[in-house]
């Protein structure tokens with residue numbers, strides 16, 4: 001920690017610190033013991049070699065459970081316990097990242113999970129509403145060593161007060177906010193604020209929108225909410241998985257360690273560009289193309305594209321069958337096409353019907369040709385002759401070639417690539433020009449919702465696959481029934497109960513928690529192969545248990561359609577800030593986003609305190625938005641540093657950047673240089689040790705980013721280059737990334753808002 005981030009413990013007598021140290025030593029002893037047991041049982045389970053099918057099934061479940069438990073125990077090592085609450089009733093509880101019970105007959109709770117209801121006063125109690133608390137204690141540790149204690153006494157008449165306590169508890173929060181950044185977001189579990197706590201613990205049903213300016217903790221809250229929901233609804237969410245959608249891969253890397261540090265791994269982190277299995281799109285379109293592709297009416301456009309692939313002959317297709325020429329004309333095909341369309345099935349799934357209609361039509365044509373009585377015109381063929389003709393026609397490759405031309409099987413990739421190569425029949429000339437591109441195998445982020453829409457419209461011809469899957473499922477249910485009988489008799493091990501008075505709510509699911517064989521069989525599938533999150537990533541039709549969308553303001557209507565398909569229950573948390581919208585396809589208001597799916601049945605909540613950006617920097621950033629929108633109100637900063645941002649006009653830009661990088665690079669911590677993409681090469685040529693690229697390593701001391709890449713990230717110092725070249729919201733985002741220092745360099749005239757503060 002650097003100056004200002006130090007937490008003093010001088011007020012505490014040594015024996016107080018020693019007592020806490022002894023207690024925490026005891027907690028770690030318990031964790032070590034649990035880890036030992038878990039490792040042993042994992043080794044035992046893995047050692048079961050060639051066992052019968054049923055035992056193998058049980059083994060797989062054990063391995064998955066023990067591995068998950070081990071990962072959680074390893075993840076919390078080093079920062080297990082961070083707080084304690086003493087109640088006026090005389091009770092006291094230590095609060096930690098996970099819950100633990102003693103190895104005694106009563107399985108006494110010794111550490112309360114921060115998500116448990118009992119821990120809530122740690123976050124919410126105030127002098128005004130003490131919630132039964134006498135004292136709140138923050139415990140700081142380095143590794144397993146207690147380094148500082150910080151107390152707040154909530155009952156001001158309390159006789160044990162020393163007078164040295166922090167009346168507001170701000171010191172711990174400020175130390176966290178002032179500490180050097182690492183390039184990876186840290187959890188905030190020690191210092192969750194009351195308004196954040198309420199959002200984290202809001203009920204999981206329905207849509208919750210969390211709006212707030214830069215640095216108000218939207219991302220932090222969203223991640224802690226995921227951890228909370230996984231705790232509170234473990235069985236449902238562990239099976240269905242939680243999806244967190246972020247704006248770009250670098251951002252996902254930045255937030256990727258928060259949930260594991262809270263012991264949670266059952267979450268899929270993804271960008272919109274990665275949500276269509278088999279495609280990993282990172283390229284972006286021009287703003288104009290992205291706007292066209294993101295529009296809601298693209299769903300109708302793609303439906304039209306699909307219809308256009310259901311062709312009619314022009315004017316006839318001839319088929320030679322057994323030395324007879326059969327003519328399929330547009331009238332006959334149109335009848336087959338309309339009957340097939342009337343099934344309302346997706347294109348590929350409907351093809352079976354089309355095949356049947358065409359075969360029947362050809363059978364009629366052929367029967368007419370060979371079976372008509374020359375004298376009275378009646379048909380001499382009987383039903384079995386007709387069946388035979390149909391079967392023979394079904395063997396004729398020319399028939400199938402005709403069907404493939406008239407109703408081709410299509411993949412989403414073929415459909416979208418074909419449309420983008422020749423969009424003119426479906427779009428206005430300007431829109432067509434914006435999206436037209438030669439057929440390519442590289443997809444952009446805004447292509448992905450189109451691929452998903454196409455997959456819906458086309459459907460899958462998965463008859464055989466479905467039959468096979470059903471047989472496999474029945475087989476597994478039969479085995480699972482047997483395993484259930486065995487596992488009831490062998491309940492041996494438990495980590496911690498979620499609620500003291502709810503012995504059924506086990507932290508770790510065991511085989512016997514699952515009451516019916518069908519669900520058990522489903523779980524076996526997961527344990528046997530992949531986690532729910534991994535399976536979800538590979539399955540376009542997966543229905544998630546909950547979806548969290550960060551930077552939700554950036555998603556286009558088409559991207560929303562794609563996401564909503566993955567969450568039929570509409571259990572979602574959307575976090576964002578309309579003032580930071582930079583994508584041309586982004587939706588302007590929450591009403592516009594949500595009305596098509598839930599009408600007005602959604603909750604809106606706001607975060608108003610900026611924990612990242614000091615007041616001096618926020619003043620400059622706010623001036624930029626106010627130049628466009630005079631009534632703009634930024635969130636209020638929780639701290640100020642006394643250091644004003646600087647703005648310098650220079651002639652030699654790359655040279656000035658090199659100097660500024662030397663000036664701004666923190667001793668510890670990280671610096672970001674944010675510059676328009678076309679300046680990156682010249683800047684990098686003059687400044688050593690800059691990390692740049694499409695997915696730069698944010699843990700390096702100095703990174704070079706363009707404004708879009710900076711979205712959602714945070715650094716100790718930030719240097720913004722040529723601000724006049726940014727759109728207002730991109731500039732606002734860039735100026736609000738620093739926790740300590742901001743510099744601005746320009747050769748071109750400043751944008752209006754910055755002229756006023758320069």
Ligand SMILES: Nc1ncnc2c1ncn2[C@@H]1O[C@H](COP(=O)(O)OP(=O)(O)OP(=O)(O)O)[C@@H](O)[C@H]1O
Pocket residue numbers: 173176177186187188191192193196212213214215216217218219220221577580611612711712713714736
């Ligand atoms: N209660 C808290 N305790 C400690 N740090 C906090 C707290 N709340 C927020 N922070 C810190 O404030 C910073 C900003 O949080 P976060 O990135 O979640 O904000 P945001 O609203 O998503 O910002 P933006 O919209 O600018 O991306 C992070 O470093 C986060 O850890």
